[in-house]
Amino acid sequence: MSEIAAGTTLPPLAYDVTATTVVLGALASRDWRPMHHDQDFAVNRNGTRDIFLNTPNMAAWFERYLTDWSGPKGRLGRMRFRMKGSIFPGDTMVFNGTVASVDDDDTGCRWVSLDVTVSVDDAVKTECSARLAVPTTPDDNPWARRGERWLP
Amino acid sequence: MSEHRSGAEERSSDGQRTAVHSGAAAEGGGPLGTVPDDVIALIDVVQYEETAGFPVERGYIWTTCSSVENGNPLFWDDAVAADITDGPIAPPTMLSVWFRPHNWAPGRAEPHLPLQVHFDLKDRFELPEAVMTDNTIVFYEPVRPGDVITTCQKLKSVSEPKTTKLGTGRFWVIDVEYRNQRGELVGVESYTGFGYRRSEA
Numbered sequence: 001m002s003e004i005a006a007g008t009t010l011p012p013l014a015y016d017v018t019a020t021t022v023v024l025g026a027l028a029s030r031d032w033r034p035m036h037h038d039q040d041f042a043v044n045r046n047g048t049r050d051i052f053l054n055t056p057n058m059a060a061w062f063e064r065y066l067t068d069w070s071g072p073k074g075r076l077g078r079m080r081f082r083m084k085g086s087i088f089p090g091d092t093m094v095f096n097g098t099v100a101s102v103d104d105d106d107t108g109c110r111w112v113s114l115d116v117t118v119s120v121d122d123a124v125k126t127e128c129s130a131r132l133a134v135p136t137t138p139d140d141n142p143w144a145r146r147g148e149r150w151l152p
Numbered sequence: 153m154s155e156h157r158s159g160a161e162e163r164s165s166d167g168q169r170t171a172v173h174s175g176a177a178a179e180g181g182g183p184l185g186t187v188p189d190d191v192i193a194l195i196d197v198v199q200y201e202e203t204a205g206f207p208v209e210r211g212y213i214w215t216t217c218s219s220v221e222n223g224n225p226l227f228w229d230d231a232v233a234a235d236i237t238d239g240p241i242a243p244p245t246m247l248s249v250w251f252r253p254h255n256w257a258p259g260r261a262e263p264h265l266p267l268q269v270h271f272d273l274k275d276r277f278e279l280p281e282a283v284m285t286d287n288t289i290v291f292y293e294p295v296r297p298g299d300v301i302t303t304c305q306k307l308k309s310v311s312e313p314k315t316t317k318l319g320t321g322r323f324w325v326i327d328v329e330y331r332n333q334r335g336e337l338v339g340v341e342s343y344t345g346f347g348y349r350r351s352e353a
Binding site for chain 1: 212215216217218219220221222223224225226232236237238243244245246248249252253254255284285286287288289290291292293294
């Protein structure tokens, strides 16, 4: 991953969201609240357009997007989310990411800071700032770091 | 926790940072003069410590990976997991999943709400509405199948009253810490909430 530099863009990921996507994601994250599986509740009680993706599952989507790019040695240190809008069945959500910076810390760990968004029809629904550790050489493995050698 | 969709802003209309750390409060006379002593006394105090009702399990790891089509071999190929992570681990972003209780369990007392401190503050300040404006997760030791995770909540800061386009209320920051059965920190979630009362039209 030595070619990573500020400004590097990640390949976009587009995904057609269905009711199954929403329900499966909610139950996978053990979120039983009705606005993530019951359309009548979502529309008539919550006043939303439909059931919508829940936040914990959204985090899992961002993780997948980032590690698709980094490979299995990529290790998340930190993620920050800003929620701006919901994603509903019928939406095509599109993930985009850009490398903001690349720095080695005092322990020699290489950190890639990334700005990632998920959008629907070019409107950003959630922003994610992530700090991802990546190997510096083929033998390096961020997952081997513990204690004072892991400073996320 | 926080699919609140809103126009809440972290900065108030006067542009000042709204979530003020408690450190300023102890000095007295500062902008936090409006935060009551009983609330300041809660800052950095361990609250609502709770141990998960079930161990981390691979079934949920696979269900989660399937739900987002995550093909990372760390979670699907034991040889890769043995090589890179010294055995299977859970996706880091599943941190809070291990704490959501079953929808029903025999003889169970009502569990704490997730982020009970948030609801406590809404009640304390009599603020009927609330949104989460910001959520940060920091990952430490990997979570592994069989781990039993313990969590606690800590209030980190409370702001003086602020007015945003949603209404008037206060911002607060709450940390949720997660540790494994050996007491090792596995992660910290930090939430910024805004409890408020809608502005009169």
